[in-house]
Amino acid sequence: MKIEIKSKSPAFKKFVEQVDNILSKTQHLTIDGGQMDPSNHHFEEQRQRLQKVALEFELGHPPHIINSFVATDLIYDEIKAIEDEEDIKAIEAANV
Secondary structure (H helix, E strand, O other): OOOOOOOOOHHHHHHHHHHHHHHOOOOOEOOOOOEOOOOOHHHHHHHHHHHHOOOOOOOOOOOOOOOHHHHHHHHHHHHHHHHHHHHHHHHHHHOO
């Protein structure tokens, strides 16, 4: 799914790009092949990275609008999407 951002706001576009870049590097499995969870070092690093993303405006202090709860939900959503994609690929490969 490709999303076209219609907004002209550079601050918004930069915010979305930064969040997208972080989420795209999310691992869905641990180094030993286990399920990724909040106690894992990578999960915690991803959560901290997301929380540091700011909406940077020309005037004023850049607000950090992603808190720990939102960051966790975004990471879980990304992991689920990765797993769903892998399931689809496995089904397609089995049907060939």
